[in-house]
Amino acid sequence: MPGVFDRLAGQAEAVAELTAAATAARLRVPGQGWDESDARMVHAWLFTGPPGSGRSVAAMAFAAALQCEDPEVVGCGECRACHTVLAGTHADVHLLAPQGVNILLKDVKETIHRAASRPGTGRWQIVVVEEADRLTEQSGNALLKVVEEPPSRTVFLLCSPTTDPMDIMVTLRSRSRNVALRQPNAAAVEQALLVNGEIDPDMARWAASVSSGHVGRARWLATDEATRERREVVLKLPMVMHNPSRAFPLADQLVKTAEQEAIARNTESDEREVEELRTALGAGGTGKGTAAAGRGASGAVKELERAQKSRRTRSTRDSLDLALVDLAGFYRDALMASIGASDVSAVHADKAGEAARLGGHYPAASILKAIEAVQDCRRAIEVNVKPRFAVSAMVGAIRAALS
Incomplete structure (x- = not known):
């Protein structure tokens, strides 16, 4: 079984830095706050890089390494914590992503409230912010407030599709450590596709060669026939442009x-x-108050x-x-x-x-x-x-x- 960082393509320097940080995190005494005794581990990280470089993959792999239960290997990829983090089901890892065009204030507040509590099963409460460049001014300021005064066992991992961290609001950027990811070459992309042994080697080689270093795109091309068909349609267009x-x-x-x-x-x-929202609001129930619950559910839906x-x-x-x-x-x-x-x-x-x-x-x-x-x-x-x-x-x- 591969370790969690094997999912990253061509990012040896970043993997070394994140592994060292996760190792240092194990030496911290829980609940004693964020001191500067070991500068390898900080409470806020900013992952930047061009599209397809693996920002979100790096953030989730780092989150898994921080929660990893193996006493000897950091980010073993085999323990329950590693599996649940990578599957997106770990109770102490919270994903904050745009539900529409932007990340809204209400979503930030809800996530921060959950992440401020004591970890339930893991070592840390971890907030992963995808597309942090889509924070609005209000939601960015709300996140900044808690990043400035972080709970003692909460880590923030921000991801932004850019090669320039200046695209992130300056106050958030100044309080985060930047991990700059590079565009991987075709060989590194191919290796990443073959990690779990689920993709045919010939298909992996072809997908890597036509994905321009975009790991996610290569994976879609290798595993989804509809994506391959769409690419064929796209590449027909220049040849019929005269007509x-x-x-x-x-x-x-x-x-x-x-x-x-x-x-x-x-x-x-x-x-x-x-369906989950209707159930949570009591829709379909019987007894006193169900009519009001139904009306409330309708508006919320x-x-x-x-x-x-x-x-x-x-x-x-x-x-x-x-x-x-x-x-x-x-x-x-x-x-x-x-x-x-x-x-x-x-x-x-x-x-x-x-x-x-x-x-x-x-x-x-x-x-x-x-x-x-x-x-x-x-x-x-x-x-x-x-x-x-x-x-x-x-x-x-x-x-x-x-x-």
Whole structure:
């Protein structure tokens, strides 16, 4: 059974630092606060790095190492604590992530309240904040207050999809130790996919070679046929861009696929959340007060459904953004072919022939404008332009650039 840090791809320096910190944490006397007797372990950490570098994986692996029950191995990967942390079911590890576009104040307050109590089964109460750059000013200030005066047995692990920690509010950043993760190479990604022995080696090698160092993307490509099919659709688009009767419908299909994936990925959890909320509020019960409980449940369910809709919107954008990254990568390969940079590794090695044909047909300046159009589309979707409008405008801009 691999240790918890074996899940990280190509991050030897970060693993060494986190292992040393988890080892030092075992020497601390519970309940005596945060002193500076051993600087290896601090109460707040900030994991930064480019998309796919493994920020959340690093944070959860570190959380597992801190809770690990093995007396000799830090982060053994075999004990109950390691298993439950990595599965997301450990009672003393709390995940704070955007339910919609941002992390809201009410979610921060609820998490902080739970994390301020004494650990129930583990050594620590641990708060993992995914996409910490999505904290609003109010929610960020609420988190800052407790990070400034942390409970003696609470650790905060913040993750942000950036290569620059300056993207995090300065006061939170100044109170956290930064762990900078790098973009792993294809060999490291392949090794990470093979850790549990669940992925075919040939599939792992191919997925690693076309994922641009994005471990999560490589895993989806290796394990999900729908993701592989979507990639094929995306990479057809540049080859039919000259034909509007094919290009615009294909672009519209990308958006529809992203929306369908968001619904499919969230439907089960959405239904479970609604049912759990109704039960918690007494819906379906009998006796005095059930009518009032039913009315209260109705309002709470509507609020939950609004939050779920926001989450599906975020999921749709994330799925579509991955498709646009693939598209930009194809045009990048075409650009390299256009300027004769044969020594540069291709993003989509399995589509090198198509990219070379495109690069031989259009001048480099035009292909560069196509890449800019894709990036403009990504930015437009991020600021809430409707995906269909943004993608349609992108197709129009690329066609104009290549005409």
